[in-house]
Amino acid sequence: MTTLTKEIVGVSLDARGIVVNYDGVLAVQDVNLSLTPGEIVGLIGPNGAGKSSFMNALAGDIRVKSGVIRIGDRDVTRLAAYKRARLGMSRTSQKARVFDAMTVFEGLVTSVRGDAGASLTSTLRVGRAKAAEAAAAEKAWELLDHLGLQHIANNFGNELSGGQRRSIDLAMAVIREPSILLLDEPMVGVAPALVPALLKEVRGIAERGAGILIVEHALDVIASLCHRVIVMAAGSVIAEGTYDEITENVEVRRAYLS
Amino acid sequence: MQDFVSISLVYLGIYALSAWSLNLQFGYAGIINFGWIVFQSIGAYFAAVTSIGPMTSHSYQTYIFGSSLAFPLPLIVGTLSGAVLAAILGYIVLTRKIRSDFVAVIMLVVAIIALQVVTANVSLFNGANGLSGIPQPFNGVLHLSRAGYQWFYVGWLTVICIIVYLGIEWLCRSSWGRSLRAMREDEELATHLGINVQFLRLVVFVIGGAIAAFSGALLVEFLGAWSPDAWSFVETFVVFVAVYIGGRGNNRGAFLGALLVPVIFGVFPSFLPAFGYPGLSSTLQWIVIALLWLCTFYFRPAGVLPEGRLIVQREGQPDVSSMFRRGWQGSRKSLQSEGR
Numbered sequence: 001m002t003t004l005t006k007e008i009v010g011v012s013l014d015a016r017g018i019v020v021n022y023d024g025v026l027a028v029q030d031v032n033l034s035l036t037p038g039e040i041v042g043l044i045g046p047n048g049a050g051k052s053s054f055m056n057a058l059a060g061d062i063r064v065k066s067g068v069i070r071i072g073d074r075d076v077t078r079l080a081a082y083k084r085a086r087l088g089m090s091r092t093s094q095k096a097r098v099f100d101a102m103t104v105f106e107g108l109v110t111s112v113r114g115d116a117g118a119s120l121t122s123t124l125r126v127g128r129a130k131a132a133e134a135a136a137a138e139k140a141w142e143l144l145d146h147l148g149l150q151h152i153a154n155n156f157g158n159e160l161s162g163g164q165r166r167s168i169d170l171a172m173a174v175i176r177e178p179s180i181l182l183l184d185e186p187m188v189g190v191a192p193a194l195v196p197a198l199l200k201e202v203r204g205i206a207e208r209g210a211g212i213l214i215v216e217h218a219l220d221v222i223a224s225l226c227h228r229v230i231v232m233a234a235g236s237v238i239a240e241g242t243y244d245e246i247t248e249n250v251e252v253r254r255a256y257l258s
Numbered sequence: 259m260q261d262f263v264s265i266s267l268v269y270l271g272i273y274a275l276s277a278w279s280l281n282l283q284f285g286y287a288g289i290i291n292f293g294w295i296v297f298q299s300i301g302a303y304f305a306a307v308t309s310i311g312p313m314t315s316h317s318y319q320t321y322i323f324g325s326s327l328a329f330p331l332p333l334i335v336g337t338l339s340g341a342v343l344a345a346i347l348g349y350i351v352l353t354r355k356i357r358s359d360f361v362a363v364i365m366l367v368v369a370i371i372a373l374q375v376v377t378a379n380v381s382l383f384n385g386a387n388g389l390s391g392i393p394q395p396f397n398g399v400l401h402l403s404r405a406g407y408q409w410f411y412v413g414w415l416t417v418i419c420i421i422v423y424l425g426i427e428w429l430c431r432s433s434w435g436r437s438l439r440a441m442r443e444d445e446e447l448a449t450h451l452g453i454n455v456q457f458l459r460l461v462v463f464v465i466g467g468a469i470a471a472f473s474g475a476l477l478v479e480f481l482g483a484w485s486p487d488a489w490s491f492v493e494t495f496v497v498f499v500a501v502y503i504g505g506r507g508n509n510r511g512a513f514l515g516a517l518l519v520p521v522i523f524g525v526f527p528s529f530l531p532a533f534g535y536p537g538l539s540s541t542l543q544w545i546v547i548a549l550l551w552l553c554t555f556y557f558r559p560a561g562v563l564p565e566g567r568l569i570v571q572r573e574g575q576p577d578v579s580s581m582f583r584r585g586w587q588g589s590r591k592s593l594q595s596e597g598r
Contacts, residue, residue, distance in 0.1 A: 061446065085452035093450075099443040101507075102436070105570050110433070110440050114452035118437035120461060123429075133433060141572050154569050157443070176451070 010037035010209035011072040011088060013058070013180045018067035020053045027053040029235040030067075035180065035211035040202070042226035042243070043215045046256050049232040051215045052094055055182050058213070059091045060084045071180065086115055090178030094185055096165040098157035104168050105153040108140035109133065111172040143175050147197050162189040170198055174205050181205060183214040187221050199225060219257075231256060262529045264408035266521055271415035272477045273520045276497045277504065277512035278426050279469035284498070285506030285565075286430055287462040288442030290358050292494055293347075293365030294470060296372045297340045299489040301471025302478035303376075303383050305336030306392045309479070319384040319391075329395045333475045340471020341464050348463040353456045369491040377486045388485020395479055411480050418476065422469065427509050438462055439507065439565075496520050499547055503554045505561025514562055523547050 013035040020028035028050040035041055043051050056062045058069060060081035069077045071087050079087075099107045109117075113136050116122045123129050144150045149171070152164060160168060170186050183202070187195055202225060206212050216222055222229060223243045231239040231246055233255040239246050246252050276298060283289045304323070309332040312324040327335065351364050377386045397407055429435055441448045441455045448455050478484045496519060504515025527543050554561065 059450070061449075080454075082449045082452055082454045085450055091450055093447070097444050097447040097450075099440050099447065101443055101565065102439055103568055103570070106436060106568055107440070110436055110448075111451050113433050113437075115454065117433035118441075118448075118453040118458050120434055123432045123434040129433060137570070150572070154567065156567065172447075172451070 011179050011211075012036045012070075013089075013211055013213075014068075014070040015058060016068045018054060018057055018069070019065040020050070020057050020062060021065050026235055028057065031232070031235075031237055033058075033213070033230065035213055037179065037209045037211050038206055039228065040206050040212045040214065040226050042222040042229040043213060043232065044217070044219070044222060044229060044246075044256065045232035045238075048234075050235040051232055052184055054232070055091070055184055055213065055215060059089060059182055082115070085176075088179035089182070090173040090176045090180070091182035092166075092169045092173045092184055092186055096162070096169045096189075098160065098165050098168050098172070100158040101156055103154050103156060104149070104160070105137075105140055105144075107157065107168065107172055108143065108175055109136045111175050112136035112139050114176060139175060143171055143201075146201065147171060147194070163191050163194065166190050167194060167198060170201070174201055177205070177208070177210075179210055181210050181212045183212065183216070185216055186214065187216060187218050195221075261405065261408065264405065264412050266525050266529075267412045268408065268415060268477075268480055269525045270517060270521045271412070271419050272473050272480075273497070273500065273516035274419050274513050275422060275469060275473035275476070276520075277500045277516040278422065278509055279466045279473065280497050281501050281506060281509060281512040282426060282430070282438075282462060282469070283466035285501055285508070285512065286435060286438040286442065287459060288358060289352065289459060289463060289466075290362035291365050291463070291466070292362045292491070292498075293367075293369035293372075294497060295489045295491060295494040296369045297344060297467040297470035298474035298477075298493075299372075299376075299484075300343050301336035301340045301474035302484045302488070303336075303389070303474075304339040304471075305332040305475030306389045306478050306484050307383070308332040308335045309395075310389065310392050319387070319389060320381050321383050321389060322381070326393075332479070333472065336475030336478075337468050337472040340474070341468040343471075344464045344467025345460070348460045348467075352459045352463055366491060366494075369494065373486055373490060383484075386486055388483060388487070390483035390485075392478055392482045392484070394482055415476065422472075423509060423513075426469075430509065496524060496547070499551050501561075503550060503561060505563035505565065507565030508561070508563045511561050511563030518562075519547055519550070523550070 013033070015031070015033045018028055018031045031054055033041070043054070045051055053062065057064045060076070060079060064077060067077070068075060071084065071089065074087070076084055076087065098104070099110070113132060116132065144153055147167060149164070149167060152160065157165070157168070166186060166189055170183065173181060173183070186198065190198060199221070202212060214222070214225065226243060229241065229243050229246050230237055231252045238255060239249045239252045247257065280291065280294055283291050307321045307323045308325050308327045310321070310324060311326040313321060347368065351361055356364070376383055379385065383389055394407065396410070400407065400410065402410055437448070437453055437458060441453065441458055445455050500515035500519040501512050502515070503518055504513065505511025523543055523546055527539050530539065533539065
């Protein structure tokens with residue numbers, strides 16, 4: 001399955017008319033998004049605007065009521081989350097998920113190996129598995145080096161600070177070299193000193209061909225990263241454009257920025 | 259006295275296999291299988307009926323699938339029966355989005371129902387009286403004394419335990435074992451990494467079920483008899499307590515737990531001279547096991563030998579991690595030194 005992931009490096013994500021509701025409560029109402037390779041799109045809006053619900057729907061964590069999601073030209077609307085991940089989709093969570101009783105290093109290696117590491121048959125091909133593990137370990141060291149986080153390689157997830165958790169969550173998503181990356185508030189609680197390294201990592205993966213959708217309240221992050229910004233309020237898109245365009249928008253100012 | 263040592267050692271082997279099987283399911287993968295005993299039991303029954311011979315009109319017991327297969331086959335049939343049962347039950351329960359505590363209750367209910375059905379339905383495995391007269395492998399060939407055969411069985415079980423331990427330990431240290439722990443820690447995150455957690459859970463459930471059935475098959479070949487008394491659902495909790503006390507997620511811990519709980523506090527007292535009124539010693543035994551469990555929770559919540567931590571170091575760099583080390587240092591070797 002890894003070869004399948006490799007084949008689609010640099011694919012587009014296309015969502016049309018996405019509707020999400022929780023037991024009748026409408027969370028996302030007819031939202032469209034297209035994300036091309038290398039593009040960084042910001043998604044902003046007040047709390048409860050449906051940003052995270054929309055992202056969860058894209059990742060396959062919740063079901064859409066209606067609408068179509070495509071990765072490349074493949075319809076993934078009904079595809080399970082792990083299959084979307086195998087197609088090159090990667091995400092971070094608002095909760096900053098890490099494996100609590102596993103070390104940071106193990107988490108990163110697990111992330112690189114993904115479904116191949118969890119497959120009994122590929123584990124039993126000892127020679128090939130060994131080589132893949134060694135390559136994954138090398139990759140993990142490299143990324144920790146980049147981020148200046150080598151000193152927490154052997155820390156358990158539950159020993160990390162809030163900011164460290166978020167960084168490692170992002171690192172686990174980036175290290176998979178995804179073609180589509182969904183980031184849910186990746187900079188919340190991250191120490192200012194670490195932010196530039198993370199931003200560089202995000203920009204770097206976009207330059208290598210990943211399309212990135214980023215939900216963030218820190219507008220300086222949005223301003224510095226995003227090619228395009230979408231503003232949601234009460235489940236719908238109220239504005240779309242460059243950062244400068246949307247900050248000039250009266251409706252956006254009233255709903256979010258004022 | 260010789261009996262006491264050899265029988266205790268046989269039970270140690272059986273309970274070690276049991277604890278490893280449950281540790282794989284619960285300690286590593288986080289599946290709370292409160293119906294574990296059913297898997298050991300089905301292995302015992304199938305190994306029994308496939309070695310006991312076909313039922314004749316003179317048979318004093320009734321059972322299904324009666325046949326007399328040559329030596330390793332009953333063990334294999336028993337093991338496979340556990341795997342098949344685990345696959346069926348696992349497919350029904352584990353591939354749905356059911357919370358782990360509900361899974362635990364469902365498994366417990368399955369265990370209770372299975373016990374009732376087998377006890378009530380005499381035509382399956384001879385009901386409440388159970389099966390007896392199950393031939394012991396090689397006993398006819400070796401012409402050993404009773405004690406001699408018991409020691410022979412200790413040796414045979416030791417070989418099996420070493421092989422199973424090495425196999426499980428290798429699996430648990432592999433990327434597959436790491437994925438199990440990842441699934442246990444955060445299912446959703448594991449999903450985002452492309453891991454099919456429902457399938458992974460099913461696979462580990464089947465492997466654990468097969469090992470449980472294997473332990474049952476080995477036990478019934480030693481005892482020569484098996485009845486519903488041997489597998490009331492509380493037996494599951496003995497193994498759970500063993501894994502908890504020894505240390506979940508650590509196969510050496512599971513072995514230690516198997517030695518401490520079912521063998522020292524379970525098998526040993528049955529060799530003590532009787533005291534008090536009948537049933538007093540077995541009641542005290544449960545109280546002691548429960549107290550031991552509570553003390554473990556209080557003093558060593560992760561068990562006597564916890565899972566431990568995989569310490570890695572980049573070659574040629576100072577070990578910066580050492581100042582962040584905390585708590586128990588695991589016995590697992592470094593990822594790099596293992597060359598994985």
